[in-house]
Amino acid sequence: MTTIWERLADHRAAQGETRMESLFQADPSRAEEFSTSADGLLLDWSKTMIDAGARDLLLELAAGAGVEARREAMFSGAKINETEGRAVLHTALRNLSASVQVDGQDVIGGVRATHDRMAAFARDLREGRFAGQGGRITDVVNIGIGGSDLGPYMAVLAMAPYHDGPRCHFVSNVDGADIHDKLKGLDPATTLVIVASKTFTTIETMTNAATARDWMAGSVTDPAAQFVALSSALDRTADFGIDPSRVFGFEDWVGGRYSVWGPIGLSLMLAIGPERFDEFLAGGAAMDAHFRSAPLAENLPVLLALVGIWHHQICGYPTRAVLPYDNRLLRLPAYLQQLEMESNGKRVAMDGSDLTLPSGPVVWGEPGTNGQHAFYQLIHQGTTPVPCEFILAARGHEDALDHHHILLAANCLAQSEALMRGRSLDEARALMAAKGLEGAELERQARHRVFPGNRPSTTLLIERLTPFALGQIVALYEHRVFVEGVILGINSFDQWGVELGKELALKVEPLLKGEDAVGHDASTRELARRFRLLRG
Numbered sequence: 001m002t003t004i005w006e007r008l009a010d011h012r013a014a015q016g017e018t019r020m021e022s023l024f025q026a027d028p029s030r031a032e033e034f035s036t037s038a039d040g041l042l043l044d045w046s047k048t049m050i051d052a053g054a055r056d057l058l059l060e061l062a063a064g065a066g067v068e069a070r071r072e073a074m075f076s077g078a079k080i081n082e083t084e085g086r087a088v089l090h091t092a093l094r095n096l097s098a099s100v101q102v103d104g105q106d107v108i109g110g111v112r113a114t115h116d117r118m119a120a121f122a123r124d125l126r127e128g129r130f131a132g133q134g135g136r137i138t139d140v141v142n143i144g145i146g147g148s149d150l151g152p153y154m155a156v157l158a159m160a161p162y163h164d165g166p167r168c169h170f171v172s173n174v175d176g177a178d179i180h181d182k183l184k185g186l187d188p189a190t191t192l193v194i195v196a197s198k199t200f201t202t203i204e205t206m207t208n209a210a211t212a213r214d215w216m217a218g219s220v221t222d223p224a225a226q227f228v229a230l231s232s233a234l235d236r237t238a239d240f241g242i243d244p245s246r247v248f249g250f251e252d253w254v255g256g257r258y259s260v261w262g263p264i265g266l267s268l269m270l271a272i273g274p275e276r277f278d279e280f281l282a283g284g285a286a287m288d289a290h291f292r293s294a295p296l297a298e299n300l301p302v303l304l305a306l307v308g309i310w311h312h313q314i315c316g317y318p319t320r321a322v323l324p325y326d327n328r329l330l331r332l333p334a335y336l337q338q339l340e341m342e343s344n345g346k347r348v349a350m351d352g353s354d355l356t357l358p359s360g361p362v363v364w365g366e367p368g369t370n371g372q373h374a375f376y377q378l379i380h381q382g383t384t385p386v387p388c389e390f391i392l393a394a395r396g397h398e399d400a401l402d403h404h405h406i407l408l409a410a411n412c413l414a415q416s417e418a419l420m421r422g423r424s425l426d427e428a429r430a431l432m433a434a435k436g437l438e439g440a441e442l443e444r445q446a447r448h449r450v451f452p453g454n455r456p457s458t459t460l461l462i463e464r465l466t467p468f469a470l471g472q473i474v475a476l477y478e479h480r481v482f483v484e485g486v487i488l489g490i491n492s493f494d495q496w497g498v499e500l501g502k503e504l505a506l507k508v509e510p511l512l513k514g515e516d517a518v519g520h521d522a523s524t525r526e527l528a529r530r531f532r533l534l535r536g
């Protein structure tokens, strides 16, 4: 019997040289039919080669993979992160009126209590009741890496129009240049340092935290008084010397890359205030409610996941570009890189067997229009199609600069149109003829100006990038990753693949110091020798 995967592959093969434009010609309602919305957020997925037949097969795939049952298991607190024996409940951080149990215990009471303590602290700091040893806190430095950095950093940048709190800075890299450059110009006496680390053992974060404490100690008598910890490891935060009143904890059922909704989002809360932060949570909760209740065929995260599966596993396109036409979503591609690649970059299925399909794609991107002047050349004329995910708001925040926004939007729509339509050889010949070229030179020049077209894209359209809309977008992508993981049969919530490099780094360190060199390969030993030589 043919599997659903084989039927999808056959369907794709049968499409042959069919072009997207012909799908639009055959179905005048395609643009509406292949657009789906929820709470003001619209996903247009019509500029793809997913026709009605492919859509039905993809929906059958999702249903057959048990997406609905798995979704319910996640929301209700079952331990679906089976390799770590944990529940997956970041959704509980943004739905404070729900009732969710883990191991027979209601978890929402604790979540709400921590949220309220964070909000009280944020108000105290923003209103000057919590101050530094030199006066009101003017700057906040969040020290964290991976999920303890990417989420809050991305969101703080995205929410710039709503900033009315202290300035926020983010230090993640163990490269001393990062912390040096971020602390330069800050006054330790009016700076709050947030040490954000779920485990409170991550070498980059702990090294940067110790450096920040030394920096602070040079200027104030009680450096620890200007430190806050965000962590699941409360014993370790105490060892670091941070007073429990400034420690905001969370449970092991919040994965690092899903943690911006809780304590790890403190910098965002300080920047925009608890009320705006709650709007961000409400956006996430609205997407949760949609994801949990909408039928698969009208379900935004499910459809976005199926578009992803179609492009990567069925069409074989190796990468996916996220292209926000919003400069403040500068860090969204990096955030999604961790969310998608750490979650679904796996080679073994949940049951330990080898994955028979490719795992998640490489995710990358950059805001438009900047990307247009850098890598879009390859997207339009390179040999391998790159499915593009455009994100656009109907309105910017700079009303006086609305002409900029119209131009921005025109570029966004033009790009997806150009990707689909392309430019034929005959059109290119006509262009060259109009320039006065003829014969072999016309032919040669025309070929360089051909765009194959038929290149897929989706467009996510929102009214404006508000805290609510940002919450919707982030939760949309989280659930999309989850659905893709369920369909591929993998555990999207562990990350064993980051461990080996971490372990070896600890063993390479002595090698660089000229200590014990046993157990390393010849290349690594030689590189270390040359490294030491260059250092003199």
Ligand code: F6P
Binding pocket: 145, 146, 147, 148, 196, 197, 198, 199, 200, 201, 202, 205, 256, 257, 342, 495, 498
């Ligand atoms: O390197 C992987 C990772 O475990 C991520 O999943 C996580 O977001 C990051 O490190 C930071 O971990 P922690 O918050 O424990 O410092």
